[in-house]
Amino acid sequence: MCLDSKAARREAAGRTYMDKVRIGIIGTGYIGNVHGRIHSGDERAEISALFDIVPERALAAARKIGGRVCESREELFDNCDAVVVCTPNKTHVEIATDAVGHGKHVFCEKPFAIGTEAARGLLAVADGGNGVFQVGHNRRYAPVYTKLKELLGSDAAHSAHIKMNRGELKNPVWTGDVNVTGGFLYETTIHLFDMMRFQFGEIEELVAYGSQHEYPELDEFSVIFKFKNGFHSTFASSSDASWLFPFERIEVFCHHRTILTQEMEHLIDSKGFDANFETHSWAMTEKEERWGYVQEDRAFIDSILEGKTPPVTALDGFRSVELVESVYEAINTGKRIRFD
Template identity: 70%
Template sequence: MGKIKIGIVGTGYIGNVHGRIFARDDRVEISALYDIILERAEMASKAVGGKVCSSRDELMANCDAVLVCAPNKTHKEIALHAIAEGKHVFCEKPFTIGAEDAKELRDAANSSKGVFQVGFNRRFAPVYQKLRELLNSNRPHSAHIKMNRGELLNPEWTGDVNVTGGFLYETTIHLFDMMRFQFGEITELNGYGSQHEYPELDEFSIIFKFESGFHCTFASSSDASWHFPFERIEVFCHHRTIMTEEMERLHDSKGIDPNFDTHSFHMFEKEEKWGYVQEDRAFVDAILNETPPLVSADDGFRSVEIVEAVYSAIRSGESVRF
């Protein structure tokens, strides 16, 4: 088999991150780039190679696998196009906006022969791999989770709810997926939200209950600050607290022992520390080995379902049961 030909749709920030990573993988070649702003594709091509295409059709004709790296609201249409052309698809988060679209894309992805992987990079980040390893031997009882941002200004469209689908789709969805990865399926949630800085709900407090009996609180603000750690999971087990700090480190403290272990990941290069390198490698592995992707369309669908349930709980003032 020759090299897998990769096409990138949307060559902004994350398109270039993936482009640089795939450009270093001998099993693939970057063959095609498409962006509605032609100069962006031209710039990316200088850095990572690939034919600059003037349409999505031209891109499809020049690749085996498509990376969907354009803003949120475009994901469904681009991903469906790629599936219809028989391509493998790597779709950045959010999977889609809205439960109906999520169902449509999930069904299309599940009936396609190609690999379909969703860009929940954090699952591959060493800090969250370590947390999962520790939770294998320490049953978690409850947790407190936080995921904040300092602004919705960069890129500019992150403040436009018509493009993002809402702050929960843009940012918080990462840790909604992470909860499923670490703690299993959610059965019930209750949420409160308010609006302050932006023309949408921008501050959230949520309580989740899980199939296993596990439960947690979750805070997420889009207009707090980038104060470290903007992202943190504190898990409480039997006489044990395990706490993550962004992708940087994990503290593991046992009972009344005044010492605690720290696992630090700050020496990793950013693209590996955040799991991008590993998720891209896993995508190629799944294509070559014909194995299921590690983050599936069903995972994408479930993450959208959780976002929708939180918005619905806030609107109705009632808890949502799955």
């Protein structure tokens, strides 16, 4: 479904936003409060409804960001135009499907879904809905990564070495429960899987190795990706590497040039035959902007008000799930995975 016809359907349904986009947040834990704070500071939006299965959490959030504390999802749907899904991973498909079914615009935190079939189902639902459907791959908006994309736009990158680690799978407690997360790759690594597509294009094939050490699931990964345009990269991801800075890093190798990112704080651009380099820093930028949350929430409201396609679509969400599943499959079968 193209967004232009979606916009036309919205208009035909008489849904205009003369005033403000009314936001309903489902799941008012850590990231629900982040999105709530940001939307409550946007004059084009207002927090109108909150729902959490632990009502005290919704109450605590309401005291800070406003909004009616709802006793059910139905009550929340009755009191908002757009739904922000901030519950644990395994609940995303069911809640986002329900929200689309109620005619709402949806912002769904990552991961889009757990499992390729579930992701395919949600993609069909999102494409058939009347509203905007955006997925929470916030890093695409982080200044360090938009700068990297800008620099790569004027150079030919050859290959990359990528790392995405985590210090532990203990906080929140459910991050260590594979029945809730779908696995470590879904919880953490998926961020830079999406980033690879954003920076380097579509993937043609991959090989992967994994092992299990600290947690009752695969928790250590080495992957090699080949892209359709000939680019290739190595990728390492560990769940228990400590929070040593930088826990995420992309090193891109170009013609006599390395561009290096360190978390979302620094970008170092080294060019030529000597040790010349330029450093860009966002260390002093407020975290919610440095990590791209402010920009992604503004983009969601822009897409609703202007009836346009959001920068991170349901298809992007689907592709990131497909990559996660392919890496698990490569490890479990020992086979090289190819994408058509």
